[in-house]
Amino acid sequence: MGVLRYFTVSLFLLCNYNFVTADNKVVCYYDSSASYRTGQGKFELSFLDNALQFCSHLIYGYAGIDEKTNKLKALDEVLDLNQHNYQKVTDLKRRFPGLKIFLSVGGGKDGTYDDDRKVAKYLELLESADKRTTFINSADSFLRTYGFDGLDLSWEFPETKPKKKRGKISGWFNSLKKKIVGEDEVDEKAGEHKEEFTALVRDLKNKFKHEGLSVSLSVLPNVNSTVYYDPTIAQYLDLIIVKAFDFHTPKRNPKEADYPTPLFSVFDRRFDENADYQVRYWSEHGTPRNKIILAIPSFARTWKMTEDSGLTGVPPLTVEGEGLEGPYTKTPGLLSHPEVCNKLTNIDIKHKLVKTGDPTGRHGVFAYRTVDNNNPEGIWIAYEDVDSAGSKASYARERGLGGIAIDDLTLDDFRGLCSGNKYPVLRAARLKL
Ligand SMILES: *[C@@H]1O[C@H](CO)[C@@H](O)[C@H](O)[C@H]1NC(C)=O
Numbered sequence: 309m310g311v312l313r314y315f316t317v318s319l320f321l322l323c324n325y326n327f328v329t330a331d332n333k334v335v336c337y338y339d340s341s342a343s344y345r346t347g348q349g350k351f352e353l354s355f356l357d358n359a360l361q362f363c364s365h366l367i368y369g370y371a372g373i374d375e376k377t378n379k380l381k382a383l384d385e386v387l388d389l390n391q392h393n394y395q396k397v398t399d400l401k402r403r404f405p406g407l408k409i410f411l412s413v414g415g416g417k418d419g420t421y422d423d424d425r426k427v428a429k430y431l432e433l434l435e436s437a438d439k440r441t442t443f444i445n446s447a448d449s450f451l452r453t454y455g456f457d458g459l460d461l462s463w464e465f466p467e468t469k470p471k472k473k474r475g476k477i478s479g480w481f482n483s484l485k486k487k488i489v490g491e492d493e494v495d496e497k498a499g500e501h502k503e504e505f506t507a508l509v510r511d512l513k514n515k516f517k518h519e520g521l522s523v524s525l526s527v528l529p530n531v532n533s534t535v536y537y538d539p540t541i542a543q544y545l546d547l548i549i550v551k552a553f554d555f556h557t558p559k560r561n562p563k564e565a566d567y568p569t570p571l572f573s574v575f576d577r578r579f580d581e582n583a584d585y586q587v588r589y590w591s592e593h594g595t596p597r598n599k600i601i602l603a604i605p606s607f608a609r610t611w612k613m614t615e616d617s618g619l620t621g622v623p624p625l626t627v628e629g630e631g632l633e634g635p636y637t638k639t640p641g642l643l644s645h646p647e648v649c650n651k652l653t654n655i656d657i658k659h660k661l662v663k664t665g666d667p668t669g670r671h672g673v674f675a676y677r678t679v680d681n682n683n684p685e686g687i688w689i690a691y692e693d694v695d696s697a698g699s700k701a702s703y704a705r706e707r708g709l710g711g712i713a714i715d716d717l718t719l720d721d722f723r724g725l726c727s728g729n730k731y732p733v734l735r736a737a738r739l740k741l
Contacts, residue, residue: 617679
């Protein structure tokens with residue numbers, strides 16, 4: 309009897325313990341455009357199955373805004389609607405009953421990188437109460453038509469100006485120029501946009517709560533939170549997903565490679581270019597920690613090393629633009645997790661990379677190949693390995709955050725090409741939560 313009771317009690321404790329950890333959220337982004345990659349990079353919907361056992365939320369990327377009507381719209385009508393991808397994804401809830409599936413609007417995907425109108429339409433929608441109402445009503449019926457559980461606002465705001473690489477003289481000149489022309493002021497109506505965005509989120513919440521729909525915010529990289537997000541919006545949001553990465557990218561910083569995704573501040577860098585600062589912006593302004601989700605990238609940023617880059621690989625480094633594209637993602641400056649992994653395990657001396665870990669867990673890991681007579685192609689790769697992803701998840705757990713996000717599933721090793729282990733980044737992070 310006593311033994312039975314002992315077992316019952318410990319079983320209870322065990323279940324209770326699991327229940328507590330299961331409360332930590334794992335938000336998984338899914339970028340549907342990955343279905344257009346070819347060969348081993350192509351992401352079929354069926355690959356989601358191996359990930360979803362670890363995910364509490366799936367965020368379908370991306371929807372857009374119709375510039376003429378201000379309504380929420382599918383960005384890829386053929387895939388999303390004609391081929392019923394929206395429906396197929398939301399149907400997954402039958403097999404994964406606890407899963408919440410949100411549709412994300414924006415995300416830097418609604419328009420091309422160089423398009424001036426890309427951000428403008430997001431700001432103009434904010435500026436009119438009528439347009440905001442139109443958008444909210446359209447989102448409401450859109451989500452219900454396709455069976456989504458909520459809307460994720462990956463709202464597109466103007467990005468901060470990238471730091472220029474500067475020597476002493478030009479540094480002095482630039483600070484003078486900044487004082488004269490106000491170079492850093494990218495949006496004169498930023499204060500109004502901040503208030504209007506708060507109104508949009510508040511009204512969305514009021515509309516959605518009657519329908520049982522959720523609202524989340526994805527804080528996009530290089531959007532200045534102080535400028536655009538009034539921390540009081542947290543009360544209207546179910547989740548605030550902080551995309552604390554891409555502080556340096558080969559597009560923004562083509563001449564100088566640096567840690568894109570540090571967890572803590574790095575010596576001699578801007579105080580706000582790290583995940584810890586971005587998370588604390590919200591928590592120190594009163595956001596309940598259990599609403600804050602720390603996003604971890606599954607991809608790498610790469611730069612091309614030259615003769616001027618030196619031999620140690622330690623950033624900041626003089627570089628020359630984007631690193632060569634990989635075989636699956638075919639995008640200069642970007643590599644997926646399996647593409648990095650394949651390079652690291654390549655035994656051919658010509659392709660040999662030097663790998664540098666990060667025992668401090670502060671700045672992230674990198675790998676590189678210098679330029680010499682044998683290797684005309686130098687590359688510097690900053691990425692997330694299973695240890696650094698684990699460090700970020702541990703940080704989220706220790707700080708009592710709501711959980712972590714993986715951005716995104718299609719750039720993790722979804723086929724298990726590298727070690728046979730499917731979704732190594734997602735798994736490593738989940739394990740430490
Ligand atoms: C963000 O905005 C604040 C307030 O205007 C400013 O002090 C800070 O330097 C800005 N950060 C960046 C990265 O531009």
